[in-house]
Amino acid sequence: MxxxxxxxxxxxxxxxxxxxxxxxxxxxxxxxxxxxxxxxxxxxxxxxxxxxxxxxxxxxxxxxxxxxxxxxxxxxxxxxxxxxxxxxxxxxxxxxSKRGALLEGSKERAKEFMGMYKIPTAAYESFKAESLAAGKEFLTTLKPPYVLKADGLAAGKGVLILDSLEEAQKELENMLTNNKFGAAGNTVVIEEFLDGIELSVFVLTDGKDYKILPTAKDYKRIGEGDKGLNTGGMGAISPVPFADKDFMKKVEERIVKPTINGLKAEDIDYKGFVFIGLIKVGEEPYVIEYNVRMGDPETEVVLPRIESDLVEVFQKVAAGALNEVELEVKKEAAATLVLVSGGYPEAYEKGKVISGLENIEDSIVFHAGTAEKDGKVVTSGGRVLAITSFGEDYKEAIKKSYQNADKLHFDKMYFRKDIGFDL
Missing domain, CATH: 3.40.50.20 (Rossmann fold)
Structure with a gap:
């Protein structure tokens, strides 16, 4: 086809x-x-x-x-x-469908959905410009750090985590009245901060049945030790070592099943991926957010571990026959390292020639922000390449990705040297 x-x-x-x-x-x-x-x-x-x-x-x-x-x-x-x-x-x-995609398109809708189907998540309130004063007052009832989320799509950058109450109140005003995130910030969700370690769980569903895909963990901050500005993701590993059978059983029973049952109960046409951003607090899973597609760079470690014929799997999804599929998954771990343009996630230059792609061994290079110009591959975005490798565990896999990163070059190329540091 x-x-x-x-x-x-x-x-x-x-x-x-x-x-x-x-x-x-x-x-x-x-x-x-x-x-x-x-x-x-x-x-x-x-x-x-x-x-x-x-x-x-x-x-x-x-x-x-x-x-x-x-x-x-x-x-x-x-x-x-x-x-x-x-x-x-x-x-x-x-x-x-559009109704299904609202789980990502509106943070407020996602929180209401979780409340309706008793899916564990952080306590929250949502505010608009006319309720700015109430929003500032609500912040005083919370302990720091303070979590502010633009309701709409903001290219993965619409979440602020702030330590100072004064700064949180100022940023709330920036979002609601000064259009910090444009229309995406017309409504802002303020929620309690959950202290734990994050991971991503991906579910493929035909709206009735589901398959849980391999777990992954990505690294969002630009700086090592998870410091600095949020990015689209600087690297990822799969599977997540701390997501053991007992934890994943809780995730399935408390989060995945109620999510799919909620879609069914509301008769929502949903044939695709549910990306569940989770946080493990102690031994308990809580939902941070839903996305309605695969994550990036998690896709670069999740999909290469799936050995089943993906076209056949997608045909079954579209036909509403996902229950007929048995997913085969590689036992090997995968890790990906993202190479970015200097200056990203703020201003960066494009059009830098990329060299060394022909020297990569024992890894797969996935292109992100690249283009062809005069027969050469050049940079055309902030996140440029993702180097994915396999190994007995994530440490062996990421080591291979780092070895291959040293063979690549473009002007002002940057990558984090600590993917997996917190595991």
Whole structure:
């Protein structure tokens, strides 16, 4: 079958890498893609939120399956767009409907959903500009640090964790009245800080049944020791050593099952991924947030560990027959290291020539912010490459990724040297 992947990052290159292995994949398209996807698929320059352009591509290339990588098109309703269109509704789409995508599109909706289905999460209140004074007062009832979340999509950067009450009150005002995060911050969720260690649990569902994918842990801060500004992710490992059987049983019973049952109870069309951002407090799991797609860079360690034919798995998801699937997972651990442009996550330069890609051994390099220019691969984003390796455990895997990072170069290249430090 002909398959389209929407997106341009490391997540989408990983999907392309896994799907291209399948005998069921005839032609593979990635829109817009990057220099890495260009090697194994056909890149098509279009915006992932230009639904009409996506439709024309699907019809022109006789595409039978579409995998939606990023959250924007899902929150804007691309699945509903396909389901409503007589020419498109036969296409198997991996991704939830607009109603389902609200779990990521609105932090407030996610918190209400968790409350309704008794899913453990931090206590919270939400505020708008007109209730700014009440929000500032609510902050005084909490212990530091203070957690402020923009309600809408803010490219993974809409969460502030602040130690000072004065600073928290000032930032709340910035978000609600000075448009710090634009429309995404029209509503702000303030929640209690949970002290623990974070991990990600990914669930694939057809809306009725589910499969829990390998666990992962990513490293969001730019600086070593998890210091500095939040990024889209500087590295990841899978599986997570502290997520043992007893803990994962709690996660399944208290979080995964009630989540899927909630989707069913509300008759939400949901055929795709639920990314559950968790925190382990003592021995107990709490939900920090939902995302409605795979995470990045977690995808780069989760998907390569899945040995099942991903096209077949996605066909079952689309057909509502996920209960017929047995997922095969590599026993080996995986680790990925993200190489970023100097200055990221703030201002950075593009167009830097990347050298050394041909020297990589025993690792997979997934492209994120790359492009081709005059026959050379150049940087075109903040997060540029992710080097994924396998090993007996995450330590052996990340060691291989570091060895290969030393073979790569672009001007002002930066990476963290402590992925897995807290384990």
């Amino acid at each position: 002909n398959i389209l992947i929407l997106g341009s990052g490391g997540r989408e290159h990983t999907f392309a890498h896994q799907l291209s292995k399948s005998d069921n994949c005839d032609k593979l398209f990635v829109a817009p893609g990057n220099a890495g996807t260009a090697k194994i698929a056909t890149n098509v320059a279009l915006s992932v939120t230009d639904f009409e352009a996506v439709k024309q591509l699907v019809l022109k290339e006789n595409i039978e399956m579409m995998v939606v990588g990023p959250e924007d098109p899902l929150v804007q309703g691309i699945v509903d767009f396909f389901n409503r269109d007589e020419e498109l509704k036969k296409v198997a789409v991996v991704g939830p």
